[in-house]
Amino acid sequence: MSGPASNERRERVIKKAADKAALEMTWTLERLRGRPDRKPAYDYFLKLAADGLSPAKAAERTGRPVVNLMCLQAPLELIHAAGFQPFKVFSGSPAEGGLAAQGFPALMCPMLRSVLGAVQVNRFPGSAAWVLPTTCDWLVKFPEMLKLAGTEIEAPLHWLELPHLKDGPEGRERWLDEVYRLKFFLEKLAGGRKIDRRQLRASIAVYDEAWRALGALAEKRRRGQLAAPWFFLLTGAFFLDRPEHWSEAVRRVLPQLEPGPEAPRVFLAGSPIFLPNFKLLWLMEEAGLAVAADDLCSGERLLPGGVNYSDASEFGLVSALAQRYHQGCLCPTFIDNDRRVNNILGPARQGDFKAVVFQVLKGCHPFDLESLTIEGPIRDQGLKYLRLETDYSPEDSQNLLTRLEAYRRTLGEDHESQHRP
Amino acid sequence: MNLNIGLDLGSTAIKLVMTEGDRLLWRSRTPTAPGQEAAARRLMAGGLAGLGLDESRVRRVAATGYGKKLFAGADKNIDEISANAAGIFKLSGARARTVINIGGQDLKVMTLDDRGRILDFKMNDKCAAGTGRFFEQAARILDTPLSEFGSLGRLAETDLELNSTCVVFAESEMVSLLARGAAKEDIVKSLNHSVARRVAGLMGRSNLGGDIYLDGGPAQNAGLVAALEDELMAEIKVVEEPQFTVAYGAALSLLE
Known part of the structure; x- marks a missing residue:
């Protein structure tokens, strides 16, 4: 059925989802604000999130046109050097996911589903362009699904075709070509203004500082001084302001942090966690588990790491960026991804944690499969391993909590006294 | 006292x-x-x-x-x-090494060491397929008390294939089988086997070491125990009053 009545009904449905999504964010932020471990320096991040996870806000705040991104493959420095503010599009909203649920596969990546809903409620307007890497099948089909949902990306769309083999020269060369294609796209988008060497070096320095701030934050968390919900609030706010401002705000947080309550420390792996859906983080805390480290692309992997270059020519800088973003990415979409398990086992050997919780978002097939392949090597090193499959809805909370509580008991100090015969 | x-x-x-x-x-x-x-x-x-x-x-x-x-x-x-691990370990005389629990709305599989400590566990997610709720639903549709499922299943003469352990879909499948004249005994047997397959699926590649115990309310169903033994190719033990x-x-x- 189409016509005015149908359109009006659709508008009401969309408005209802938008209102509900706003409430979800309010609820999450209120829960954070009410925590006893809240520090004054968190207020900057709380305000960023409260103002809305939208590129329009980011554009207003930074004074730069925004380029929307998904995943972590497009070098942020390149976008920044072209005069744009990179904005990672994400959604952790069950309400936005619910809006998109109608008419799409039941077992669909909850993140992409929610992003589809977020586009329908028009949460990402005002961007100069979208850059989408071909990371997974859901992403490849994203524009088509948008059309099915009755909307589309209005800004120019640029695809980054991702080579899924990282370690061979062919993949590296193809990826470098892709990064150059992105550079040309951005230059055209900027009205023909070339990205020069000087701008690129300056942008590399800006993101290097952000990466160092993120590293300092992660180190505090490793030492038990930063609870996971705060960590993910801070990383979730990264794209909402100039990276320099974010780094400064993180530097203000660091001295305010102090040791939290003792709890078994775990490594959180797998699918990303995005605002406002902190379900797993709340449940882990309720079960008495502390996240010591993670490999989530919304967490410690937010930035790929410092870009090293000895050749400061334009080609040298672009090559170094391309290599860093390709080689440094631990996404399960890659075929040669051994670094992922080493990234867990390394800090485990240093005693940072003794257990791994792997979150799989239902429908996220690369993470689902990798959760199985890395289990053996992790257990072989004597680490405990818990795989949790979930989505954005709260209805499995009790089930997850039961598992987390039991897992906690297998790790805790009460383990030794646990039910002797 | x-x-x-x-x-x-x-x-x-x-x-x-x-x-x-x-x-x-x-x-x-x-x-x-x-x-x-x-x-x-x-x-x-x-x-x-x-x-x-x-x-x-x-x-x-x-x-x-x-x-x-x-x-x-x-x-x-x-x-x-x-709690389950502690209870069954004690009641089994410290013999339980693998525990399958079928609760009202979940399935759990635990592996215990020789001191009763949990080495590993698995649990179904939010879907209630193959749980106690499923049996309750079946009892209602078949108009047969759960306590009779064990003895009824033994009388089965035909192997029926019940495709779903989903609480919702299995209902229409059972209704359809009854409408086609299928015997209750055969349906009960197929129910037991479909739940046993789901349990085996949850166990996946788990190592079935030592004595295997089934507990939870549905463990009183001897037909389910037999189906599990058939599916897992292993002896399944049940303690007295396994729902406690x-x-x-x-x-x-x-x-x-």
Whole structure:
């Protein structure tokens, strides 16, 4: 059925989802604000999130046109050097996911589903362009699904075709070509203004500082001084302001942090966690588990790491960026991804944690499969391993909590006294 | 006499045990309904009356199960996986190494070491397929008490294929089978086998070491036990009154 009545009904449905999504964010932020471990320096991040996870806000705040991104493959420095503010599009909203649920596969990546809903409620307007890497099948089909949902990306769309083999020269060369294609796209988008060497070096320095701030934050968390919900609030706010401002705000947080309550420390792996859906983080805390480290692309992997270059020519800088973003990415979409398990086992050997919780978002097939392949090597090193499959809805909370509580008991100090015969 | 009480506030039933040390003195259950705390208190009162004791003899109370936080009078809360492991390990005489629990709305598989510690566990996610709820639904549709499922299944003459363990889809499948004249006995047998397949699927590549125990309410269904043995190619043991192992484990946790 189409016509005015149908359109009006659709508008009401969309408005209802938008209102509900706003409430979800309010609820999450209120829960954070009410925590006893809240520090004054968190207020900057709380305000960023409260103002809305939208590129329009980011554009207003930074004074730069925004380029929307998904995943972590497009070098942020390149976008920044072209005069744009990179904005990672994400959604952790069950309400936005619910809006998109109608008419799409039941077992669909909850993140992409929610992003589809977020586009329908028009949460990402005002961007100069979208850059989408071909990371997974859901992403490849994203524009088509948008059309099915009755909307589309209005800004120019640029695809980054991702080579899924990282370690061979062919993949590296193809990826470098892709990064150059992105550079040309951005230059055209900027009205023909070339990205020069000087701008690129300056942008590399800006993101290097952000990466160092993120590293300092992660180190505090490793030492038990930063609870996971705060960590993910801070990383979730990264794209909402100039990276320099974010780094400064993180530097203000660091001295305010102090040791939290003792709890078994775990490594959180797998699918990303995005605002406002902190379900797993709340449940882990309720079960008495502390996240010591993670490999989530919304967490410690937010930035790929410092870009090293000895050749400061334009080609040298672009090559170094391309290599860093390709080689440094631990996404399960890659075929040669051994670094992922080493990234867990390394800090485990240093005693940072003794257990791994792997979150799989239902429908996220690369993470689902990798959760199985890395289990053996992790257990072989004597680490405990818990795989949790979930989505954005709260209805499995009790089930997850039961598992987390039991897992906690297998790790805790009460383990030794646990039910002797 | 000082009593410890273990309360398992599950999704379909509230189970209570009263113990002195690790000695089981009393057990009783009631269906889960709104007002779980009041229902649990009635069970406690019934237990005390049955033992001829008053409330002053109650030393401590441990609560477990989905509703554990709804019982305000608990001295201790414990997750049902840990409670289950403790209870079955003790009741099996420290022999249980693999435990399959079929609860009201979940399936759990645990691997224990020789001291009863949990080495690993698996649990179904939010779907209630193949759980106690599924059997309840089947009992309603077949108009047959759950207690008869074991004996009925033994009378089956035909192997039917029930494709779904989904509580919702299986209903229409059972109705359709009945409409086509399928015998209840054959349907019950196929139900048992479909749940056994789901349990085996959950166990996946788990190592089936040592003695395997099945507990939870559906463990009283001998047909399900046989189906599981057939599916897993291993002997399945069941303790007496297997629906109380979790509550008993909660009571034991008070001795820690």
